[in-house]
Amino acid sequence: MEFNAFIGKSIISSYTSLELSMLRYLMAGLIAIIMYIVFGKYKLLVEYNIKTLCKMLLVAVFGYIGLIFNYNLLNKHNANYIFAIIYPLTLISLLVFGYFFFNENISIQRVIGILIISLGIIIVYSSK
DSSP, X not given: OHHHHHHHHHHTTTSOHHHHHHHHHHHHHHHHHHHHHHXXXXXXXXXXXXXXXXHHHHHHHHHHHHHHHHHHHHHHSOHHHHHHHHXXXXXXXXXXXXXXXXXXXXXXXXXXHHHHHHHHHHHHHHOO
């Protein structure tokens, strides 16, 4: 994520967030198709069940929306400031979603650790 933010920051002034996010997904799709062909897995493209395809569509939609927001933030702020916002939110949301949707066991030690890490990242990256 960090490396992508710096590369994205270097080209965000030339294109809109929508253009960059569409181009990123297009490139990822092309790479995936090439990998399916190279590794001989092209039959899998038509063998996935509808439940798996729907879940992956949902993942792609949320990822795409997140990518647009990321490029919008990069357009307005420094890349390290964006990292200080995104990384703690990612840790906390994964903790919450894992608990509610996948019944993951979450100890108080893990919660405290994530909060300490998040606070540390915010302090380090938001200072001038």
